[in-house]
Every structure is written in structure tokens, then in C-alpha cells.
Amino acid sequence: MATIRDVSKLAGVSVATVSRVLNKSGYVHKSTIEAVEKAMQTLQYKPSHIARSLAGKRTATVALIVPNILNPFFPLLARAIEDTAQENGFSVLLCNSDSSTEKERQYMEVLATKQVDGLLLASYTARPEELSAFERDSSIPVVLVDNCFPGQPIASFIARHREGARMAVRHLTAQGCRKIAHISGPPHVFAAHERRLAYEELCQDQPWYTPDLIVQSDYMISGGELAVKQLLSRHPDVDGVFAGNDLLAVGAMRVLYAMGVHVPGQIKLIGFDGVAVDYAVPGLSTVVQPVYEIGTQAMRHLLARIRGESVAPEIREFDTRLASAASTGC
Amino acid sequence: MATIRDVSKLAGVSVATVSRVLNKSGYVHKSTIEAVEKAMQTLQYKPSHIARSLAGKRTATVALIVPNILNPFFPLLARAIEDTAQENGFSVLLCNSDSSTEKERQYMEVLATKQVDGLLLASYTARPEELSAFERDSSIPVVLVDNCFPGQPIASFIARHREGARMAVRHLTAQGCRKIAHISGPPHVFAAHERRLAYEELCQDQPWYTPDLIVQSDYMISGGELAVKQLLSRHPDVDGVFAGNDLLAVGAMRVLYAMGVHVPGQIKLIGFDGVAVDYAVPGLSTVVQPVYEIGTQAMRHLLARIRGESVAPEIREFDTRLASAASTGC
DNA sequence: TTGAAAGCGCTAACAA
């Protein structure tokens, strides 16, 4: 592998000059530029990122920590982030935290010693103080995705879950549902909380409402299966289910199908996220988050921070969209 | 951030000694080890990966290039690889090639200058000579996943697709199918080719067989939708479909459902991969690849290569497993 | 068992 020194010798200039043409910094005579570029060509010179990182301070690498890339929400997010990174000459380190604060902590420690230039974090367990401390100590900018801490100075990119959930419930009502249940996600997950609040807000004054129409679950298919069984044993007359996310909805759909309960004939079902839409048969109604857009914008913001542009750590919210399909009778 | 020099001063030893206790290399007196460790503690010392990489040659980072993390096959692979990497102190860079040789080439160039220690490649477009050349020029070991070049000295980890496909076809036959079609994947994809060969091998001598029972497609849901439409217009009497992968099967299932063709009553359907199983309603029969195992073993092999252990670049094959469900009447 | 010192390949003052 040719080094900057080899190039400088071949071109008959100093390494500083080579560095200058490499970084297009400072003044270099046109003819020297050409000579240097020619030397680089013939030597097949490729600057070492490692050496650059040690000398300068940029690694051109960011990290993405997600709970689990197997949850279909995250591949789309990862893809958006990687695309945007790639366009800007950055690489992406992928980390799975399993929502364990311990694993998150470990990752962040390694990432700091690897000197990544920025961190995109999809976490529902991290505390805002820890994140601020990490930013301060490591001086690595952090951007939160799909979560936020209102009032804290942490950049966050998140959909308008409350509004989206309202759309879901209203849609069920509009489709004729008269007793709607909700399978909610983990309460410490901001999005899950928001969705549940929207359901309660719209339903709690209805004559048929009782608190145990809400079944709490995780965000997994198996959770949806379990939840809908519980629900039907408590309330056999439910005719609409707002599942906290698409995985829960798929789980619910599978059980209903197995039990011979017709969807949407007997029960109408709607999910949230818009990630499993293409897989479900029959089509699953859902509230679609603009995940790709969220990822792109989050990465753009992070890049701006990395470049030292002074961007405020605002909370950016994104509109959702109702996608109605067979599972609600559309 | 404390450096090795800070530690050496506080401990009253040289940086070389600190380096020795850091790497547990060479002889160090027990009492000095303790002193150094104490100094590291009080200074909260964390060695810089970057500096280590420049001095030594290890980055403790590998790259994973996949066509597209959105294809549900790859998150599972990525998860396996990342888990194994993490257990061994390695990080994983994620790259999406979109099966473009140009993007692959670009990534590999960047990865070489970033001096990743190894490359896991899921590619159906790369040529074996290029890979060998890359290994030689960059001295970065490459492991191929879900593809292989028989006869070439490139380590490969891949399922026994031919056998798996035979299971699929035999299962359809056993379930009573008397005219079986095949939706095949891209012909340049090794796995797709193998699966198709198995289908042909088992079906071409049947009285009902005609070559146009094979519809060629991509490996996407939309492809499956299109293919099954074509198929039914050509052969309305087909009663079994072996889809080249689960995405194709899901696409087929959606169209069949929409057309009012009952699955499995009128047509029995089976997929391949085992990645969308949990999403489909009703359950999709499929041939399950041990994707997690493949990823784990591939990463282990790569780690061995990185450590300089002399491992032969063999082709490792993995058994598949039939998972029968509602879509074939089980 | 320990230390001094020469790099690893590059950037960024500072001089010229």
C-alpha cells in the first residue's frame, strides 16, 4: 500500500502539499496539483482512514444502536440511515442492544474508544441524563430516533403517534365498530404510551368502555396472540381491535384465524407502523409511519452536528398516514 | 480523555509497560501490573482503538455487505453476525449493495482504506476472481454467505438448497398435488438456480410437466403476485406451487386470496427460507434455512482467519428443514 | 522485568 510519503516523493513535493491536494485545503499551484494527482494515480494511492482519524479527529463512521434488527421496523430505519450516510461518505456500525441498558452502555463505551463521529440511538430504556453525559464526556453527538424526552435538550426524530392512533380508532368507529379494544405496547416506550393515551382519550367516555379493554403486551407477534386470547375471554363481544403495532396485529390475526373468528366480518383489526403491511394476508390496515423519512432526516441532522453546524437539538415530529385494507373491511 | 502516557506517569512506569499490561504481552512484575491497573482505574483510562489500529494492524471491525437489509432474510443473518462479532469484541459495519457491482466495488474500496479486519459478503453478482484479487491486494479475508463458487478457493457458507427444494416438491406431492408449478428466483443467484434444478429433476418426467410451469421472477413480493397471475392464466389447473422463496410465496398468497382461490383447498403453496413464516396468515409452509447458524459459523470462520489460524477455504453446507403449515393443508 | 525510541500514515501549525 502506497503512503502519502511515497506520493510526495514521486511527485517531488512535501507530504504537506500532498495532504493539501488531498483535502483541497490551503493554496496549491495548479501544476503541482496535477503532478500530485498523477503520482497518486500511478501509485494507486488510497489515503488510510485510520491514520487520518488519528491525526485529524474524523472517522467518517457513525453508529446505529437499535433494540433488535429483527423487529421489521428497524431494517427500514437502518436502510434510510445507511443510504444517507453512504451518500455523504460515512459508514454505519450496527449494534443490537436487546433493550438492555447494560449492552447499550457497553456499546457506547466501545463506540467512544472507536471514536465514531456520531450516534443514532433507538432506545426506550436510556435515561436522558445518561445521554447528555455521554455527549458531554465523549463529545460525540447523539440523535434519538423513535423516542423523545420532552423538555430535554436531546435531538429527537419521532412520528406523531398520538394523532396516528386517533386515526386508527376513528377509522374503526367509522367502519362500524361499537366496542373497541386496544392491545398496548410496553408502557415505558414513549410511542406505546402515546398510542394508548389516544385510545383512552377517544374511548373512555363511551358507554361500553371499561379499562380492561386494554391488554398490555410487548411488541411481538407472540404477545399479540396471547393478548387477543385474553381479550376475547374477557370480552367476547369486542368487534374492533386497535393493536399497538403491526406485529401485535399479525399475532392477533393469526389467532383469530385459528379460532375461526372472521376478520373483518366479526372483528375489525388495525395495526400501527406500516412495516408488516406487505406480508399479511389478507391485507392489514395500519397507520404508516414515514420511517425512511425519519431515518433520513435524523442522519442529516447528525451530519450537520458532526460538521459543527450549530443546529438546535429540537424534537422533529412526522405525520403518519392511515392505510386501510381488508382487515377493517376496506 | 486519559492517554497511555498519563497512565504511565501516574503509575511511575514507561508507556511500554502499560502497553504490556494492556495486552497481557511480555513479562511484567505482578506488583507493577497492580500499580498500572490502579492508575488506569483512577484515570478512567480507555485505550484508543484508532491509535491501536494505526500502530498494530487490527481494527476489531468487520464489514457485512448485503444486497438489501430490507429483504427479511438479511436482518437475521446480520443479527447472527453481529451477535458473534460482539461476543468477540468486534463491531460490524453494515453495507447495502442493491446487488450493484459498482456499489460493491465502492464499498470494498472504502473498507480497505478503513482497514476492516474481514469482510462478510452476501453477493450474487461478484465474480470469484475479483474476490480473490481483493483478498490478495488488501489482505482482508473474505467470507461468502448464501452463495458459493464451487472449485474456487473462497470460503462459503450456504444451505443445501437442492435438497431443501426436493423436500418442498415432495411435500406438495405427498399432500396430493398433481400439477406443480415453480416460481423461480433470479437465475444468476446460486440458490435460486439450485432450487429450480431440484424442481426440474423431480418434475420433468411427470406426464403433466411442461417447461412453462416455471415462471421466472425476482425474489420480491410483487414478483410473486405477478408470477402467480401469469401462471394461472397459462395453467388454471395447477394445484401446487413451489415458490422460490417466502416473499414470492407471500405475493402469491395475496393474489390467490384476492382472486378467491382457496389455499390450500384449491392450490397448495410452499415457500423457501423460513423468514416470513411468522407473518403470514394463514401459516405458510416453507423450507427453513438455519440462517442464524449460517451467520454464526461464517463469522466464526472469519474470526479464525483474522487471528491468523490457517483454516482452509472450504464450502460449508447446512441442512434445511421442512416446516409444514396451513398453506399445504397441514 | 523494564525503558527508550522508532515508527504506524496522516494533519496542521508555523516558517519560509
Next chain:
DNA sequence: TTGTTAGCGCTTTCAA
């Protein structure tokens, strides 16, 4: 417009 040089933080001979 260009060159000299001192690092960046660590590893690794080579001597002691």
C-alpha cells in the same frame, strides 16, 4: 505557494 516538523496514542523492537 510550499516545506518542516511536531504530534495523534499506541505497539514493538532493541537494550539495559
